Amino acid sequence: xxxxxxxxxxxxxxxxxxxxxxxxxxxxxxxxxxxxxxxxxxxxxxxxxxxxxxxxxxxxxxxxxxxxxxxxxxxxxxxxxxxxxxxxxxxxxxxxxxxxxxxxxxxxxxxxxx
Numbered sequence: 121x122x123x124x125x126x127x128x129x130x131x132x133x134x135x136x137x138x139x140x141x142x143x144x145x146x147x148x149x150x151x152x153x154x155x156x157x158x159x160x161x162x163x164x165x166x167x168x169x170x171x172x173x174x175x176x177x178x179x180x181x182x183x184x185x186x187x188x189x190x191x192x193x194x195x196x197x198x199x200x201x202x203x204x205x206x207x208x209x210x211x212x213x214x215x216x217x218x219x220x221x222x223x224x225x226x227x228x229x230x231x232x233x234x
Contacts, residue, residue: 121129
């Protein structure tokens with residue numbers, strides 16, 4: 121094999137290797153772009169997730185406060201019901217003590233007795 125043929129053969133191999141290198145570089149750029157897009161999507165999703173977690177925590181605090189208010193209202197309601205029962209018992213006791221006749225008729229009777 122002559123030197124010219126060796127040079128042509130090496131030149132051809134070099135050309136093939138350059139084509140392969142260019143193809144691999146191109147693929148590497150595509151993969152890098154895909155990686156960058158995925159990283160950006162991940163970053164956005166992570167930020168969205170954090171925002172949703174903060175919103176969830178805020179809503180949970182509101183629910184906790186509303187439950188506290190509900191419990192307070194229930195306690196107050198039951199206290200008012202108990203107070204009403206006691207007052208009704210007092211009213212019934214006073215009604216039993218009330219004379220069957222009016223004050224005026226009793227006063228007239230008292231005056232007649234005197």
